[in-house]
Amino acid sequence: MDLDLRKLRYFVAVADQLHFGRAADELHIAQPVLSRQIRALEQDLGASLFTRDRHGVALTDAGRQLLADAGPLLASAHAVRRRVSVAARGSRRLTVGFRAGIPVIPAARAFEARHPDVVVDVQRIEWDDQAPMLLDGRIDVGYVRLPIDEAGLHVTPLYTEPRVVVLPTGHRLAGKEEVTEADLTGEPLVWHADPSTQPTRRPHPNAGYLVRGVDEMLEHVAAGRGISFLARSATLFYSHPDVVYVPIPDMAPDQVCLAVAASHTSPVVDDFFTAAQSTAEITAECGNYEMWQLGGEAASKHG
Numbered sequence: 165m166d167l168d169l170r171k172l173r174y175f176v177a178v179a180d181q182l183h184f185g186r187a188a189d190e191l192h193i194a195q196p197v198l199s200r201q202i203r204a205l206e207q208d209l210g211a212s213l214f215t216r217d218r219h220g221v222a223l224t225d226a227g228r229q230l231l232a233d234a235g236p237l238l239a240s241a242h243a244v245r246r247r248v249s250v251a252a253r254g255s256r257r258l259t260v261g262f263r264a265g266i267p268v269i270p271a272a273r274a275f276e277a278r279h280p281d282v283v284v285d286v287q288r289i290e291w292d293d294q295a296p297m298l299l300d301g302r303i304d305v306g307y308v309r310l311p312i313d314e315a316g317l318h319v320t321p322l323y324t325e326p327r328v329v330v331l332p333t334g335h336r337l338a339g340k341e342e343v344t345e346a347d348l349t350g351e352p353l354v355w356h357a358d359p360s361t362q363p364t365r366r367p368h369p370n371a372g373y374l375v376r377g378v379d380e381m382l383e384h385v386a387a388g389r390g391i392s393f394l395a396r397s398a399t400l401f402y403s404h405p406d407v408v409y410v411p412i413p414d415m416a417p418d419q420v421c422l423a424v425a426a427s428h429t430s431p432v433v434d435d436f437f438t439a440a441q442s443t444a445e446i447t448a449e450c451g452n453y454e455m456w457q458l459g460g461e462a463a464s465k466h467g
Contacts, residue, residue: 169241171205172234174198175213179231182221236316239299240427256282258432261289261303264378265397266420268307270443275436282432290377291356298425305436309395310419311361317423322440323448324417327363328399328409330385330392335408342411352390354381363393363416378402395420420448 177187178198188195206213213227223231258275262268272284289297294308299316312319329348331338337347345366352371355362362368371390375381379402381392386406394402395418399409422440424433440447 167237168205168208169238171201171208172230172238174201175205175227175230176234176238178202178214178221179223179227179234182223184221232315236299239296239301240316240425242300244301244427256432257285258282258305258436259285259287259303260436261287261294261297261306261308263291263294263307263309263395263398263420264288264401265395265399266307266309267447270446271436271440274439274443278435278439279432292376294423298423298428301425301428304424304428304433305440306423307440308421308423310421312421312423314423316426318426319421319423320437320441322420322422322444324419325448326396327393327412327415327418328396329412329415330382330394331408331410332385332388333406333408334388335391337410338408340410342413344414345412348391348412354384354390354392356381363418365416382407 174187174191174193177191178184181187181190184195184198184202188198191198202213209226209230211226212224213230215222215224256279260268260272268284268286272286276282276284287297287303289303289306289308291309294306295313295315295317297303298306307322308319329337329343337343340347345364348364348368349366351368353362353364353368354371354373354375356375356377368391371384373384373389375384378394378398382402382404384390385392386404393412393415394409396409396411422437424437
């Protein structure tokens with residue numbers, strides 16, 4: 165039995181809304197049609213996906229499992245369409261995503277020496293973009309920072325780099341040359357993900373601000389709502405007059421990895437992985453201002 169992607173999209177809409185009427189409106193179809201499609205999907209799978217009673221609609225255990233698997237599957241189908249469209253235009257391009265502070269140019273140069281006919285595009289990504297942009301094909305390869313949802317991805321560690329603590333300028337530790345984790349125990353933390361992914365081993369109450377990107381995080385820290393952490397190289401890309409960066413040597417380092425969608429298999433992607441691994445040491449050393457100036461000039465030629 166082949167899984168019908170249209171029915172799967174309908175299922176995701178209902179699972180997101182937990183309401184057949186609202187899901188039908190979102191999909192621009194009649195509610196009876198949507199109900200028939202969901203029943204047909206349940207028959208295809210041999211499992212009930214929703215419970216329906218006077219209290220509303222809820223996912224069954226089977227429905228929750230399908231919802232967890234549906235995202236990567238639908239994103240992979242979207243990525244296939246995107247790659248076919250690019251190939252149909254006759255262009256050979258490789259789009260490489262990167263988090264701020266991670267230089268792409270050493271690997272791009274090594275890759276282009278073997279593939280002068282392939283244009284390497286680069287695109288900066290935020291922490292919540294990492295997995296979605298790989299899965300839906302907006303980027304082919306990503307230089308990512310952990311944590312990342314690895315479902316549907318191949319993730320390969322490349323190197324680590326030190327972290328800094330981000331403090332408001334008026335903080336009691338803002339003038340220190342370096343701090344320890346113990347110095348920061350109990351400080352409210354502005355973070356972008358589940359608290360279990362925080363890099364610190366000591367307790368930090370969540371400040372109540374889950375932010376999408378570094379710029380938002382800096383605003384909250386500057387307002388005195390908490391502290392945060394960044395990879396050292398990322399501080400070269402982000403500045404704010406009301407925050408300071410202080411080294412924190414005893415904190416676990418930031419892990420930089422290379423990631424690709426598990427469904428995206430190609431010799432070109434494999435060759436970029438090889439280039440990235442062979443230049444990982446150079447990439448790790450590119451965290452000073454002078455080399456970033458050179459990297460920025462090169463990036464403009466590739467972008």
